[in-house]
Amino acid sequence: MIERKRVAILISGRGSNMKALVGASKNPIYPAEIALVLSNRVSAAGLAFAEATGIQTSVIDHKKYGTRESFDTAIDARLREAKIELVALAGFMRIMTAGFVDAWRDRMINIHPSLLPSYKGLHTHERALADGVKIHGCTSHFVRHDVDAGPIIAQAAVPVLEGDTPETLSARVLLAEHQLYPHALRLVASGRARVENERVVIADSREATAPLINPPLR
Numbered sequence: 529m530i531e532r533k534r535v536a537i538l539i540s541g542r543g544s545n546m547k548a549l550v551g552a553s554k555n556p557i558y559p560a561e562i563a564l565v566l567s568n569r570v571s572a573a574g575l576a577f578a579e580a581t582g583i584q585t586s587v588i589d590h591k592k593y594g595t596r597e598s599f600d601t602a603i604d605a606r607l608r609e610a611k612i613e614l615v616a617l618a619g620f621m622r623i624m625t626a627g628f629v630d631a632w633r634d635r636m637i638n639i640h641p642s643l644l645p646s647y648k649g650l651h652t653h654e655r656a657l658a659d660g661v662k663i664h665g666c667t668s669h670f671v672r673h674d675v676d677a678g679p680i681i682a683q684a685a686v687p688v689l690e691g692d693t694p695e696t697l698s699a700r701v702l703l704a705e706h707q708l709y710p711h712a713l714r715l716v717a718s719g720r721a722r723v724e725n726e727r728v729v730i731a732d733s734r735e736a737t738a739p740l741i742n743p744p745l746r
């Protein structure tokens with residue numbers, strides 16, 4: 529039996545990355561089990577999927593808390609109650625306080641739809657198209673105080689094609705996200721991705737050299 533880390537996935541909406549992580553965790557040799565899906569929105573579409581899959585879910589509605597601190601304290605308490613060891617943000621649209629980020633330092637990861645450090649923040653696909661970049665992509669990283677910053681675990685490159693719209697590009701990047709995030713969580717949960725001097729070191733060098741081009745270049 530391999531040791532599986534107890535993971536909470538934090539979502540705010542669709543939850544397609546959460547589904548990808550849940551799918552990966554169905555493999556008994558995957559080193560993470562999804563022990564909790566937590567949403568700040570009761571209407572998050574991903575919640576229904578998690579419930580139907582038999583995963584424990586929680587809603588902690590940020591609007592019911594007067595401050596960011598009290599909201600984060602409630603989330604932290606729920607995570608500890610569920611004996612969570614790792615947190616995966618997956619389209620969670622709240623900025624966490626520094627205290628919360630510090631409490632989960634090197635135990636909280638995120639997926640972002642760009643090749644960081646380019647295009648932090650929102651509307652990444654629109655901005656990439658406006659700049660005329662030819663390669664776009666996605667990044668999984670450890671969470672730090674600054675939004676969409678922190679040691680990079682893995683990245684996937686996605687070509688920008690002639691005639692792309694924000695919708696077509698975002699759909700192509702999302703497919704890469706669904707491959708990349710389970711890969712990144714696997715590296716972290718198995719202990720093979722470690723932070724040294726604010727850089728991620730991957731223990732197995734074959735795993736480190738896995739920049740994906742999706743779809744493969746012809």
Ligand code: GRF
Pocket residue numbers: 539541542543544545546618619620639640641702705
């Ligand atoms: C994804 O593009 C993710 O990279 C970003 O928010 C989006 C969430 O999509 N952080 P989903 O809820 O996982 O489908």
